[in-house]
Amino acid sequence: MLGSLPAPDATLVLEPGVPVDVRLTLGVLQRGHADPTVQSRPDGVWLCYRVPSSGDPVTVLVRPAPSALVPGPVPVLAWGPGAETAVADAHRLLGLDDDWSAFDALLAPRSAGASGAAVLPHAVSQARRANPGLRLPATGRMVDQLLTVVLEQKVTHDQARSGWRWLVRGFGEAAPAPAPPGMLLPPTAHAVRRIPSWAWHAGWVQPAQSRAMLRVAERASALERLAGLPAGVAAQMLTAVPGVGVWTAAETVQRTHGAPDTVAVGDYHLAHQVGEALTGRRTDDAGMLRLLEPWAGHRQRVVRLIGLSGIRFSRFGPRLAPADHRRR
Secondary structure (H helix, E strand, O other), rough: EEEOEEEOOOEEEEEOOOOOOOOHHHHOOOOOOOOOOEEOOOOOEEEEEEEEOOEEEEEEEEEEOOOOOOOOEEEEEEEEEEEEEHHHHHHHHHOOOOHHHHHHHHHOOOHHHHHHHHHHHHHHHHHHHHHHOOOOOOOOOHHHHHHHHHHOOOOOOHHHHHHHHHHHHOOOOOOOOOEEEEEEEEOHHHHHHHHHHHHHOOOOOHHHHHHHHHHHHHHHHHHHHHHHOOOHHHHHHHOOOOOOOHHHHHHHHHHHHOOOOOOOOOOHHHHHHHHHOOOOOOHHHHHHHHHHEEEEEEEHHHHHHHHHHHOOOOOOOOOOOOOOOOOO
């Protein structure tokens, strides 16, 4: 027994040699505090999913290193039929293939001046110094990530989170013990295909979203194979799926591939925030890409650091209102 937990089916203690902030790194995978599939708890971060190559279910607990500021051991525990594979892939899940050294070299003032690269505002560069354990996780689970991102298309934050909880709680399955109470496996592609039209309606999922999710479920086997392709190629191929545009594809490969240079064009707020952070003025998608060009190869790293910088962004215009189709 490990505390009150049963012995895991597979375990590994990673010694990454670099700082790893487990909660910050894996937090991008959690869709709200009540996400049934990913939970940050006092004993670590729990994840429940199926291994793409086999469909085997697994419950994973990643315990934080003693410090997120210096290198230290990261224990990974797994239960269920997919345990061995999950442990073998833990280094990718934690973004340990994500090498920040070239980006950190660009942050050095003398390097920035010599290369002609733009200098990041103090608040953004300070966010890197304050969070050396930030990594970009790579789950390799294309369908799971696509389903979560499709539910975020053109809806409010609360509506997206509610839709994901509804989907998992209504059509997911029990996760291998000892998954914490309330945690579940995401629904399989087969389960998504079997959801009746009236159920989508009752779940506050918009028609365009449900159609896109059905297309994803129908192509699940082919889509999972995209995890083995470079992020840019995978993102381009994802847009061939009806209902999956460039924003959805970018948000997906950011998580499946740990893509350090992939930026989500078409986001409701992102271009404005990047513009304000880097110049003090709002901008559009084209302007955002121009501002990020000096950081080519690392543009998503810059975006993540802007989010951690503590910069307060202006609020203009009406907020996106939730569209409720349930009584139509």
